[in-house]
Amino acid sequence: MEVKQVGMIGTGSMGSMLSLLFAELGIHTHFYDPSSQNVEVLQSYARETGHTDKITYHSDHKSLCEALGATGGPRFFMFSIPHGAAADKSIDALEPYLEAGDLIMDASNEQWHATERRQKRLEPRGVHYIGMGVSGGYQSARHGPSISPGGSKAALDAAFPFLQRIAAKDWSGRPCVAKLGPGGSGHYVKMVHNGIEHGMMTALSEAWAILDAGLTMDYEEIGDVFEKWNTDGPLRNSYLVGIGAQICRTRKRGDGGDFVLSHIRDKVVQDVDNSEGTGTWAVEEGVTLHVPHPTIAASHIFRVASADAAKREAVTKTLGGGIVPSKINGIIDKRKFVHEDLRQALYASFLMSFVQGLHILSRANEQHDWQLNFVDVLYVWRRGCIIQSDYIVALLERVYLSEECDEHNLLACPTIASELQNAYLSLKTVVQQALEADLHVPALSASLEYYKYSGSANLPTSFEEAELDYFGAHMYDLKTEGPGKPETGSHHFEWKPARGVQEEQ
Known part of the structure; x- marks a missing residue:
């Protein structure tokens, strides 16, 4: 069934641009938004x-639903609203008018x-x-x-x-959308x-600071560097x-x-003010599922620290000026450092974020038996999204299609x-x-350590394991037994017998 009209709930930056896209494709958008400013914009x-003939405002949900139902058949609604209670309230308002077969795309x-x-x-x-991740910001929308x-x-x-019609198209004209899986898998993939x-944005910001403060390059020169990186090599066709x-x-x-750029304060607030929850949820999921994700986690923590500029300024004053980055000295070949070392370092951090x-x-x-096809996931990320990076996605696609792939251990x-x-x-x-x-490199350094400890068969955590066993009898494995699975060991050593009060005295 060809979709000829859509009910749009929420017309902020994303919803308004999607509405214009629909209109341009000949799809009539009937919209509702409680914000008079959003309506006027x-x-x-x-x-x-x-x-104007394809975009119609409705002052309430009943009117919007009646307009969509005028042609008969199932009705298509789309939410473009803040996460949380807003969607539940919208469903409450729509529910009296919903019928079997109607479809809501969140x-x-x-x-x-x-x-x-x-x-x-x-x-x-x-x-x-449908829980539907939409990526690329308002410009891609x-x-x-x-x-x-x-x-x-x-x-x-x-x-x-309908989704194939509105999605971004790759170089061959194929829509960057796939039927990913059941339940909340679509929103999970977007998260x-x-x-x-x-992870990518923070690493790129660190690379920019190395060029700016570390090598004292002007903005035009840095722009030239980024343009070259984006033209050829492993960072080519990278949106960021x-x-x-x-x-x-x-x-x-x-x-x-x-x-x-010279007027913009170093203050990322989207995670702290909860207007953007996906980064926080991604870190929480990694922790809950016991998956190492240091580049992503360090980037999130750095953004959170960035948000409270007043707190950082107070610490700076207490320290009498704080730690001030200085120029990098001792680089013999600046061009090699920029176009080989720094480019490769950023590429490695990008790849490890993926x-x-x-x-x-x-x-x-x-865990949830979604049966995702990871090649489809990567194809969704081919165009129209923020993490678009042609070399990396093509590399990962080859890996997933090969017999060498262990999707739980890509390294x-x-x-x-x-x-x-x-x-x-x-x-x-x-x-x-x-x-x-003294430049700030939390994402790049986290990526470096991730690579080091992921590829090491001898970590200092053997000492930590001994201490855990000393005070908590947490047990351990022996080196002679092989690595085994991430399960509690079978050995305990009585490092010091537990004693009563009188015995300790």
């Missing part, structure tokens, strides 16, 4: 683009548990509910986003032709995407690197034409191991130089 966009950054709860709520009424839907087979089958995104070049070169209109996110997804997939796959081994010395050099100059 979308109506203004509709006038400017000549789409395009918000929602927690996957909430998605599954709503699916169970609506299922007895025959109403489909305008011309075609990356889409990761999850829900029942009937729901995905009904929605898929993992955003965790990977945070590409927009990084634009950001470095963009100047304000008037006022002397200063670089916009690996860590995919390991979280793999463990969740096994043991020869292809990935070779890539990281080739980048190791560059990553180590960059971290060493940055630390010597």
Whole structure:
């Protein structure tokens, strides 16, 4: 069935751009938003683009539902609203008018548990509910986003032709959307995407600071570096690197034409003010599932520290100026450092962000029996999303299609191991130089340590295991017994017998 109209609930930056995309594709958007400002902005966009005949405002949910039902057949709704209670309130408002066969696509950054709860709520009424990750920000929403839907087979089958129509297209014209799996799997994949995104963004910010403060390059020069990285090599066609070049070169209109970037405070608040929950949830999932994800976790913690600029300034004053990054000294070949070492270091950190996110997804997939196809997941990330990185995704696709792939231990796959081994010395050099100059490199250094301890058969945790056994009788394995599984050991040594009060005296 061709979808000719959609009911859009929520028209903020994403919802308004999606509405314009639908109109451009000939799909009539009937929308509701309690914010008069959002309503006015979308109506203004509709006038400017000549789409007033395809974008209609409704002041209540009843009117919107009646308009969608005028042509008969199942009705398609889309949520583009803040995560949490907003979706439940929207369902409450729609529920009196919903009928069997109607379909709701939740395009918000929602927690996957909430998605599954709503699916169970609506299922007895025959109403489909899809948890649908939509990636790429408001710009991709305008011309075609990356889409990761999850829900029942009937729901995905009904929605898929529509989703193929609106999704981003790769170089061959194939839509970047796939029927991922049941339940909350679609929102889970989007959550993992955003965790990977945070790791990549922080590592790229650190690389920018190394070029800016460490090598005292001006913004135009840094833009040139990013452009070259985005043109060839392992960072080619990387969305974040590409927009990084634009950001470095963009100047304000008037006022002397200063670089916009030079006026922006170091203050990322989206995690702390809870407007963006996916990064927090990704870290929590990694911890809950016992999956090492240090690049993603360190990036999240760095963003949280960034948010409270006032607290950091207070500490800086107490320290009499704090730790101030300095210029990197001792680099003999600057060009080699920039275009070989730093590029390879960033690539390694990007790749390890993907690996860590995919390991979280793999463990969740096994636990919830979603039966995800990881090649499909990677294809969703081909275009229209923030973590788009052609070389890395193509590499990972080859790995998943090969016999060498252990989806729970991608670092043991020869292809990935070779890539990281080739980048190791560059990553180590960059971290060493940055630390010597007091530059901030939590993501790059976390990636370095992750690679080191993941590939080591002899960690200092043997001493930690001994201490755990000393005070808690937690047991241990013997080196002669082989690595075994991550299970409690069978040996205990009575390091010091427990004594009573009188005996201790």
